[in-house]
Amino acid sequence: MIAIEARELRKTFPVRRGEPVEAVAGISFAVEAGERLAYIGPNGAGKSTSIKMLTGILHPTSGDAAVLGIVPWKKRRELAARIGTLFGQRSQLWYQLTPRQTFGLLGRIYRIPADEERRRLARLGELLDATQLFDQPVRGLSLGQRMRCELVASMLHAPEVLFLDEPTIGLDLVAKARFRDLIVRINEEQGTTILLTSHDVSDIEQVARRVIVINHGRLIYDDRVSVMRRALLGTKMLDVRFEQPPASVEVEGARLVKLSGAGAKLVVDTGRRPIRSVLDDLLDRYDVVDISVADPPLEEIVSHIYARPV
Amino acid sequence: MNPYLAGWRLGFLRTIRSPGDMSVRIGFFAIILVVMTALWTAAVDANGGSLHGYTRTSLLWYVFAAQTAVLGVRPRSVEEIGDEIGSGTVAVQMLRPVSVVGLRMSIDMGEACARLIASFTVGALLTWLFVGAPPSLPALGLTAPAVVLGCAANIASCHAFGGVAFWLLDAKASWFFFQKLVFLPGGMLIPLELLPRPLELISFALPFATMAYVPGRIAAGHPDPLLLLWQLGWLAVLLGMAGAVFAAGERRLQVMGG
Numbered sequence: 081m082i083a084i085e086a087r088e089l090r091k092t093f094p095v096r097r098g099e100p101v102e103a104v105a106g107i108s109f110a111v112e113a114g115e116r117l118a119y120i121g122p123n124g125a126g127k128s129t130s131i132k133m134l135t136g137i138l139h140p141t142s143g144d145a146a147v148l149g150i151v152p153w154k155k156r157r158e159l160a161a162r163i164g165t166l167f168g169q170r171s172q173l174w175y176q177l178t179p180r181q182t183f184g185l186l187g188r189i190y191r192i193p194a195d196e197e198r199r200r201l202a203r204l205g206e207l208l209d210a211t212q213l214f215d216q217p218v219r220g221l222s223l224g225q226r227m228r229c230e231l232v233a234s235m236l237h238a239p240e241v242l243f244l245d246e247p248t249i250g251l252d253l254v255a256k257a258r259f260r261d262l263i264v265r266i267n268e269e270q271g272t273t274i275l276l277t278s279h280d281v282s283d284i285e286q287v288a289r290r291v292i293v294i295n296h297g298r299l300i301y302d303d304r305v306s307v308m309r310r311a312l313l314g315t316k317m318l319d320v321r322f323e324q325p326p327a328s329v330e331v332e333g334a335r336l337v338k339l340s341g342a343g344a345k346l347v348v349d350t351g352r353r354p355i356r357s358v359l360d361d362l363l364d365r366y367d368v369v370d371i372s373v374a375d376p377p378l379e380e381i382v383s384h385i386y387a388r389p390v
Numbered sequence: 391m392n393p394y395l396a397g398w399r400l401g402f403l404r405t406i407r408s409p410g411d412m413s414v415r416i417g418f419f420a421i422i423l424v425v426m427t428a429l430w431t432a433a434v435d436a437n438g439g440s441l442h443g444y445t446r447t448s449l450l451w452y453v454f455a456a457q458t459a460v461l462g463v464r465p466r467s468v469e470e471i472g473d474e475i476g477s478g479t480v481a482v483q484m485l486r487p488v489s490v491v492g493l494r495m496s497i498d499m500g501e502a503c504a505r506l507i508a509s510f511t512v513g514a515l516l517t518w519l520f521v522g523a524p525p526s527l528p529a530l531g532l533t534a535p536a537v538v539l540g541c542a543a544n545i546a547s548c549h550a551f552g553g554v555a556f557w558l559l560d561a562k563a564s565w566f567f568f569q570k571l572v573f574l575p576g577g578m579l580i581p582l583e584l585l586p587r588p589l590e591l592i593s594f595a596l597p598f599a600t601m602a603y604v605p606g607r608i609a610a611g612h613p614d615p616l617l618l619l620w621q622l623g624w625l626a627v628l629l630g631m632a633g634a635v636f637a638a639g640e641r642r643l644q645v646m647g648g
Contacts, residue, residue, distance in 0.1 A: 165485045170482045
């Protein structure tokens with residue numbers, strides 16, 4: 081069953097005394113019910129605008145879409161009862177109150193019977209390990225704790241589709257990893273269709289099974305994450321700090337891209353040599369003080385997509 | 391419980407959980423009452439003890455009720471609504487299966503009711519202390535619903551004025567204009583009978599008089615139920631206007647980016 085379908089969806093914003101901005105330029109795709117889709121692209125690619133059209137907030141300039149068989153901008157409130165949304169940069173919890181008090185209002189908004197609401201809160205609290213946070217004022221929660229409560233708020237009415245717009249933005253590494261795990265568990269245990277936008281490559285690898293990449297409002301890539309990993313995520317970035325500035329850094333499978341005093345940046349081709357082996361080699365041969373491993377930035381992946389042979 | 395009633399309850403709880411904010415407001419309100427007592431005492435004394443039928447006592451009970459009704463609403467409400475429309479916060483609120491403006495107004499009304507209870511009690515005690523008993527006790531009883539209706543009309547107007555941000559992306563100019571309308575033709579500064587005749591007639595024809603003048607007039611010793619009907623009529627119109635502005639605005643919302 082198709083949960084989300086977009087056909088030639090286009091959105092142009094008028095600009096006073098200037099050329100209109102084409103934020104989404106004719107995008108078509110379909111998402112099966114129960115899928116976990118990463119909808120990614122660099123800043124300004126049109127991700128959030130697409131989500132706003134698919135949730136009914138924005139009317140498209142042209143094109144068509146259906147979410148759970150409903151045209152979002154025509155029956156926004158009807159659709160709102162069946163979807164959940166989480167915007168990393170917008171809170172749906174009231175700062176002066178406890179999450180439980182906000183959940184109480186949401187329960188009334190979605191007309192959830194009191195017994196059912198209690199049951200769902202207990203279930204979500206357990207699933208997201210958040211029950212102990214429900215009675216603390218929101219203003220006293222860390223960002224990671226707040227995001228877990230935001231996810232409870234988004235899931236309280238048992239939505240069939242969950243739209244997550246940059247949900248991990250601002251979270252530290254541990255909180256990000258935990259949050260990704262929670263999204264996967266929600267999908268696996270409740271069958272919720274997930275559409276996740278992010279410009280963090282790790283979100284894609286750890287949450288999604290399928291990835292759509294958009295740039296300048298156009299769909300430029302649509303495939304399984306495993307395929308993308310092989311084709312486009314074959315590198316890792318190493319940021320290394322040495323005890324003493326080395327004259328040079330030479331490790332098999334790694335390419336030095338920058339050497340500045342005691343710091344160096346290397347790119348590892350993980351297809352040629354596993355990252356663990358490169359790290360072992362580096363630690364054995366050099367006096368390393370600090371090291372960090374990162375995915376290539378999304379902009380690099382986008383340029384790889386454009387550089388692929390057609 | 392109805393979602394709008396639940397919104398009202400949430401607004402009420404939110405306000406009583408911020409006692410600091412409420413204390414500052416009440417302190418400010420007490421200062422206004424002290425200043426107004428001095429000013430109006432001087433003005434009434436200079437005019438032989440009465441101004442267009444208002445004595446010192448009735449004028450200060452007028453000031454108490456008019457100020458209570460207006461101070462129940464957050465002072466920068468119109469501007470805040472405009473900011474929330476421009477920043478995309480309202481767009482997120484649209485993702486609920488309820489009326490955005492209806493839920494917002496019910497939450498605002500819950501907040502206002504918490505403030506009104508506190509400021510009505512403290513204000514009435516202070517006014518009694520400064521100028522003695524109200525001109526009519528039944529009038530004081532009728533002042534309470536008039537203050538609530540005045541506040542509701544004010545909140546509905548704020549949403550109608552703030553809703554211009556759907557088109558202009560900002561409601562600062564609208565807020566400036568609205569503030570002045572409540573201040574003068576609304577009767578917050580002085581009773582409408584004290585305005586020059588043409589301005590008085592215009593003010594009576596506008597809805598802003600229901601926000602401050604009507605509660606003040608009743609507290610000044612005129613417990614006329616028709617004044618409440620006048621408020622109810624305008625409240626219905628203003629609620630319709632706020633609903634229409636938001637419905638039209640939501641249809642043409644333009645929010646770029648995340």
